[in-house]
């Protein structure tokens with residue numbers, strides 16, 4: 025049973041961390057994190073709603089977008105639905121990089137796998153999607169995604185315990201503040217996962 | 226760069242040197258030079274390892290100048306792997322040094338007695354050539370160490386390892402890098418076997434006291450180069466993505482697209498991809514104390530290379546490139562970067578093409594010689610190659626040979642050369658290039674360059690289905706032009722996205738040679754290279770039936786998109802319509 029199937033409210037973990045420990049999140053962000061999508065929105069709307077997205081010109085930095093492994097050309101037309109996997113990358117080198125780029129000149133070279141927009145916005149309510157970040161976006165978009173909040177299972181929380189302690193500025197669990205010395209132990213002791221909101225400064 | 230050095234390795238009484246002016250090869254460099262010489266001087270029906278074949282080394286048109294990114298070098302011959310024309314391209318120091326020594330090409334001709342092992346030394350005082358049997362059988366690393374002890378660490382080397390001496394179809398030619406390590410290779414098509422057949426183990430190049438090449442219009446060249454560098458420095462791919470992660474940054478993206486060939490092209494996704502990605506490798510290198518970002522030659526401002534540091538914190542090999550990580554990694558089901566790096570080091574030392582060897586091992590795994598994912602078994606297979614056992618020689622002859630010897634039906638080769646790291650079923654436009662390239666299955670033959678600016682063959686609507694053929698054609702033409710300049714193909718993004726950077730590149734060529742080329746002239750130049758290569762291949766017996774992917778790509782769907790290669794034969798036959 026996954027943490028979402030357990031169907032009970034997850035604890036909320038708020039952490040403010042120093043930027044020096046950001047790279048500890050990279051393996052997890054590369055593999056993909058569960059993120060709450062409040063309603064069926066387009067990929068573009070989802071990205072623009074991430075904290076600080078416009079300040080860092082996020083859309084411009086994201087040159088390659090996949091939905092369920094299909095390269096996306098029009099991020100306005102691609103509507104998110106439950107359980108979708110969205111992968112985001114900066115512009116990549118080589119023929120493949122050019123071919124995969126959204127709306128790029130070489131898009132037809134991979135037209136057989138290009139994402140076809142067919143989902144509607146009919147569905148109601150919030151759902152989870154998986155978001156993966158690659159390459160430069162790990163450091164560029166990682167902080168925005170982490171501040172938006174990600175669902176972490178107990179293994180992931182355990183893996184992050186040490187770096188969180190190292191870069192700890194402040195934190196609370198369901199509104200209850202805890203000090204740096206207790207951070208690692210608290211992360212390791214959360215059973216069944218948590219919604220974690222990280223502010224990287 | 227106004228002369229050609231010819232060495233008749235089979236002359237009576239020992240190798241005979243001759244220098245000549247450029248003559249009809251005036252203005253050519255890199256791939257334009259090698260392909261023109263091979264077409265004109267090599268009988269297409271010759272045996273690639275025989276006396277009639279020629280081994281041509283040519284720095285790019287702008288190599289040896291102060292231009293950025295101009296240090297690529299081309300090696301050309303009739304390929305023992307494909308039986309067609311071959312241009313294999315490499316970085317390293319040799320292009321700049323050879324160009325400053327004044328040579329637009331070195332051509333090795335004829336054939337000495339079997340077992341010959343010559344060393345050629347070129348410096349400001351001239352050329353010397355002598356047998357040195359003490360070099361026979363040395364790996365590239367030991368060889369370069371010996372050269373360093375004798376000539377110092379400021380020289381550049383062009384060498385072959387034992388694979389070239391054994392004349393293997395996967396043998397490469399090694400070029401030393403800025404740290405004087407033999408890490409850069411003209412890998413594809415068995416060019417190392419042809420150098421081996423000429424009996425040359427190493428060429429030592431020393432440009433001490435040689436001046437930089439001067440442009441016809443020095444100021445205009447400086448100005449164009451400044452604009453060109455500014456363009457590279459301002460583009461996110463060339464200024465950030467490549468330096469930070471190297472070419473291996475493509476692993477995650479290609480895997481996500483479902484086009485990352487896994488376990489001998491059986492599926493398009495590898496479950497261990499994130500363990501071998503550029504992102505992971507960069508983190509690991511930094512944490513092991515290695516240098517993440519390096520250039521492969523002086524004058525590279527992009528610097529896509531770096532160190533691979535072993536678990537002991539010691540330098541093991543250069544940062545393996547995307548193609549290598551894929552070939553020895555995902556394609557063999559191996560998700561351990563340390564194993565992949567060891568295989569890369571062995572390839573460099575023996576002088577082997579990592580793409581061909583990764584595919585050969587994957588086909589061997591398919592044949593049941595080892596389990597997919599078994600890194601130790603892959604290392605043992607490489608040991609067979611090093612020892613030159615019967616099995617090792619089959620592996621070293623390339624994936625096609627392994628498939629034939631062990632009865633494997635699905636072998637990913639075109640013109641007997643292994644396909645590189647993108648599955649043509651997922652990215653069909655690249656499949657067009659793989660099928661129709663004059664070089665056999667080749668990724669660099671279709672790199673993304675400024676074709677949208679050049680508008681080669683007219684405007685293309687990339688969203689129209691038939692765009693695949695036009696785009697592949699344009700990419701192949703533009704790539705041929707770039708390969709002639711000596712420019713690294715990674716300038717592609719900057720010149721594709723930034724018209725002013727493309728103009729700066731043209732201005733560099735014009736200022737150097739006194740030309741007034743437009744984009745059309747540059748495109749015509751690229752087309753002429755391809756026409757030469759097609760003409761040679763036709764004379765060598767190639768027909769349109771050789772411009773095909775193996776049939777199984779049309780029959781077996783590739784997961785996760787469950788798609789087959791759908792470009793028709795008629796479309797493939799229309800690529801070369803010029």
Ligand code: SF4
Pocket residue numbers: 294316317519520521522525526527528529530713714715
């Ligand atoms: S970008 Fe990479 S391949 Fe190109 S010249 Fe620089 S180091 Fe060599």
